[in-house]
Amino acid sequence: MRRLLLLFFALFAIICAASCRKSDNATLSKPSPDSLKKPVVITRPPVTLVGRWDVSAEKFVKYRDGAEISNTTSAAAPYNLAYVIFNNDSTYTCxxxxxYPALSTYGVVKDEVAGTYRLADSSLSVSSYLAGLNTIYYGGPPNSPPTLTPVSDKMVLRQFTDSTLTVHHEYVFNATDPSAGPVGNYKYIWDLYYRKHGY
Structure with a gap:
């Protein structure tokens, strides 16, 4: 019986020693408290202009020789829509x-534009223009088409997130009637408010 008891204690001592070694190894594999203090940085993917953007509203103001001559705000509706698609290869289409609901599946295209674009910081430049809800026309005297001489053309992004985009466009030009001479200095300010398609 003594031998059995001695064998039992020896076996118990071996099991205890083995479990202590496992416990020591487990302690060594735990991360140090210093490594737990380091913040985990999650990098969010950059906001991209690429994709389809639907015009939700637009504001268009015209000035002639510094005086406001028109101010129009429009909202998109099921019967009046516009969008722009910016592609990965720096091209766009509008x-x-x-x-017309009465015509069922038919609509009338007012404007269709294609070109190239460049985005640098908050400045957006396009090779043509961005089509909006309303067709933009000269709208000043005389009845015959005048000669338009551009003075400046600036386009900036006022808001740019995953789902919203606001483009502010200022176009200044001088108009001259071929038969009567100078007509005036015009400034067009156009704000286009977009929502990313699907948001």
Whole structure:
């Protein structure tokens, strides 16, 4: 019986020694408190201009020789829509159309534009223009088309997030009637408010 008891204690001592070694190894594999203090940095993907942006509203103000001559605000509706698609290869396309429910599946394209774009910081430059809800026209005297001489053309992003985009466009030009001479200095300010398609 003594031998059995001695064998039992020896076996118990071996099991205890083995479990102590496992415990020591487990302690060594735990991260140090200093490594737990370091913050985990999650990098958010950059906001991208690429994709389809639907015009939700626009504001268009015209000035002639410093005086406001018109101020129009429009909101998109099921029958009046416009959008721009910016592609990865720095090209874009715009479409503006009126939709007539009485005609069922038919709409009338008011404006269709394609070109290239460049985004640098908050400045957006396009090779043509961005189509909006309303067709932009000269709208000043005389009845015959005048000669338009550009003075400045600036386009900046006022707001740019995953789901919203606001483009502010200022275009200044001088108009001259071929038969009567100078007509005036014009400034067009156009704000386009977009929502990312699907948001």
């Amino acid at each position: 479409l503006a159309m009126d939709w």
